[in-house]
Amino acid sequence: MKKFNVTVNGKTYEVEVEEVGAPQKAAAPAAPAAAPAPSPAAQPVQKAPAAQPAPAAPVVPKGPVPEGAITVKAPMPGKISAVKAESGASVKRGDVLVVLEAMKMQNDITATADGTLHEIRVQVGDNVKTGDILAVITQ
Structure with missing residues (x-):
């Protein structure tokens, strides 16, 4: 056991922490101890396998936005x-381009102008942040 002083919200506490795998010191018995009972064979502790990083999602080409x-x-x-x-479809203002799920609600993201859908920059399953470009429309 190791002793540490820990301060939480200005109050100091003394704590004892047991080291895992460290031999423990025998406590002085208060009375004569009886013969120890046979213990089952100790099972070796196996470490959990290291977490593998998730494979990166395929990246949709994101070239420069055409002028205008x-x-x-x-x-x-x-x-x-x-x-x-x-991509390549003719769209009118208000046409649904993608559906964005946020806070368990489905939100239709619509075209903001008439034109030709130059490209969709997202795929189903992509996580997006506020302001990420979802689609590009050319006129």
């Missing part, structure tokens, strides 16, 4: 649950 193009940005952080339009 209109970008449709994420209004809030969330996860893309559906892509409703394809």
